[in-house]
Amino acid sequence: MGHEIGRGHETCPGPNQPAPAMMQQIRGLRGCHPNAWPYDERGDYLHGPPVP
Structure with a gap:
């Protein structure tokens, strides 16, 4: 759904932060919850930084 409303993939904003919904969490959390x-x-x- 996020892609349909113009959102792109994001990454973890920082250690112990909640993972953004648009983060591909199945590939690892990189310090996020x-x-x-x-x-x-x-x-x-x-949100977190965009994935390049």
């Missing part, structure tokens, strides 16, 4: 929800408790979109 598993996460399937795209927003935090305040409703902010969880």
Whole structure:
């Protein structure tokens, strides 16, 4: 669904952070925590750096 709304793949934003929903988590978490929800408790979109 993320690709359909214009989102690209992202990577871990930093150690112990929730993994972005657009991170290919099956390939490893790179220090992030598993996460399937795209927003935090305040409703902010969880994102990380784009994958080149």
